[in-house]
Amino acid sequence: MKFDTARLIWIIGYLVLAPFIGGLLEGFDRKISARMQRRVGPPILQPFYDVQKLFNKQTIAVRKTQFSFLIAYMVLMIFTGAMFFGGVDLLMCFFVLSTAATFLIFAASVTNSPYSAIGAQREMIQMMTYEPAVLMTAVGFYLIRGTFDVDRIARAGSSAIVVLPGFFFAFVFILTIKMRKSPFDEAGSHHPHQELVKGITTEMGAKNLAVYTITEWYENVFLLGVVGLFIVNRNPLSYIGAIVVILLVYFLEILIDNASARVRWQTMLKMTWGVTLLTAGVNLMMLMLIYR
Amino acid sequence: MGKVKRSPWLLHYDGSSCNGCDIEVLATLTPVYDAERLGVENTGDPMQADILLITGGINEQNAPVVKQLYDQMPRPKVVVAVGICACTGGIFKDCYNIRGGVDTTIPVDIYVPGCAARPQSIIDGIIKARDLFQKRSDEHDEYEKTHHGGAGEEKING
Numbered sequence: 001m002k003f004d005t006a007r008l009i010w011i012i013g014y015l016v017l018a019p020f021i022g023g024l025l026e027g028f029d030r031k032i033s034a035r036m037q038r039r040v041g042p043p044i045l046q047p048f049y050d051v052q053k054l055f056n057k058q059t060i061a062v063r064k065t066q067f068s069f070l071i072a073y074m075v076l077m078i079f080t081g082a083m084f085f086g087g088v089d090l091l092m093c094f095f096v097l098s099t100a101a102t103f104l105i106f107a108a109s110v111t112n113s114p115y116s117a118i119g120a121q122r123e124m125i126q127m128m129t130y131e132p133a134v135l136m137t138a139v140g141f142y143l144i145r146g147t148f149d150v151d152r153i154a155r156a157g158s159s160a161i162v163v164l165p166g167f168f169f170a171f172v173f174i175l176t177i178k179m180r181k182s183p184f185d186e187a188g189s190h191h192p193h194q195e196l197v198k199g200i201t202t203e204m205g206a207k208n209l210a211v212y213t214i215t216e217w218y219e220n221v222f223l224l225g226v227v228g229l230f231i232v233n234r235n236p237l238s239y240i241g242a243i244v245v246i247l248l249v250y251f252l253e254i255l256i257d258n259a260s261a262r263v264r265w266q267t268m269l270k271m272t273w274g275v276t277l278l279t280a281g282v283n284l285m286m287l288m289l290i291y292r
Numbered sequence: 293m294g295k296v297k298r299s300p301w302l303l304h305y306d307g308s309s310c311n312g313c314d315i316e317v318l319a320t321l322t323p324v325y326d327a328e329r330l331g332v333e334n335t336g337d338p339m340q341a342d343i344l345l346i347t348g349g350i351n352e353q354n355a356p357v358v359k360q361l362y363d364q365m366p367r368p369k370v371v372v373a374v375g376i377c378a379c380t381g382g383i384f385k386d387c388y389n390i391r392g393g394v395d396t397t398i399p400v401d402i403y404v405p406g407c408a409a410r411p412q413s414i415i416d417g418i419i420k421a422r423d424l425f426q427k428r429s430d431e432h433d434e435y436e437k438t439h440h441g442g443a444g445e446e447k448i449n450g
Binding site for chain 1 (some may be wrong): 299328329333364366429
């Protein structure tokens with residue numbers, strides 16, 4: 001592979017900017033949520049204040065290995081995003097994403113806390129739930145573009161969403177699970193005072209929670225990047241369209257989050273697989289008839 | 293070093309109270325008073341909490357629980373006693389199983405009187421607590437610098 005400056009700029013841009021974009025998006029999330037509930041809400045920069053505070057607190061860890069697992073989670077997540085924005089294989093990105101999630105499960109289950117254990121088990125159920133839609137996304141892109149390379153998918157003549165509306169819907173649907181929003185915030189309840197006590201992050205304090213939070217920001221930017229991949233094409237103007245669609249999708253997630261209560265995992269599994277099958281599955285069948 | 297006072301996370305524990313103060317604590321988080329605009333998050337996890345908010349007096353049964361919650365919170369931390377029962381034992385003071393206020397079991401920093409304490413005075417208590425939290429944090433950083441490797445990484449015993 002020859003050296004490509006544009007790729008390097010994309011990768012460095014992701015590494016440097018993703019935490020800021022992710023943090024800002026969370027800040028807007030909290031502000032918009034507050035306004036939806038007719039509250040004033042915290043400042044936009046609140047997520048950054050939280051992380052800064054977490055780094056200033058004493059770290060108490062029941063098992064010190066938790067920090068190593070969280071670092072592995074973070075490194076793999078950054079790796080996933082860097083590969084995606086570097087324009088490498090989309091399928092490989094999704095595989096590394098799953099590996100990263102596995103390290104999060106290790107970090108949660110290493111402590112033996114019951115809340116943390118429930119969170120880790122539910123995280124596994126969540127993975128089982130969203131994985132078909134994620135893989136289908138990669139399959140959809142391959143069918144219409146003949147390649148998994150993000151680089152070449154993004155340089156196609158038309159937007160992928162035109163022929164992949166079902167795949168797009170399925171991916172946005174599982175975004176609710178990946179972003180840990182109601183009604184699918186099974187592993188870690190979206191609000192910390194609920195019966196799960198944040199589930200998967202119960203035993204993470206101070207520095208560990210800060211690492212986890214920053215990793216979530218990296219992950220969110222990567223996932224929204226995949227949403228954008230449905231829109232972008234050879235035309236530079238399509239990137240503006242992609243940003244608009246990403247913001248709309250993010251607003252939709254906030255709206256869903258505020259308008260729904262958490263469902264049981266059985267319901268989540270049935271709904272998600274049903275939606276994946278009906279939208280991405282039907283779209284896939286139509287594609288196979290057209291793109292023979 | 294950093295401005296930690298912008299992000300005080302609360303842990304609310306209900307001692308042997310009549311629930312009047314608890315309802316007022318929850319009221320401070322509702323849209324009318326909205327404590328979240330100060331960066332407050334109501335967490336149920338002592339490991340992530342900065343300010344321990346206790347309502348109601350301490351009796352023989354909940355004393356070990358309060359002590360354990362306090363011990364599980366990472367430094368720097370602040371304790372706020374909300375309501376007259378948490379301050380002194382209040383109307384339950386002379387009951388056979390009541391030890392008295394929260395300060396009979398753990399050190400209390402801020403006392404918020406009232407029966408029940410009004411949301412306005414609870415928010416005032418939180419603001420005083422977060423200033424103290426900032427001060428403690430600065431002292432904690434100073435301690436970290438002078439005692440290198442001593443206080444940062446610590447295991448809970450038992």
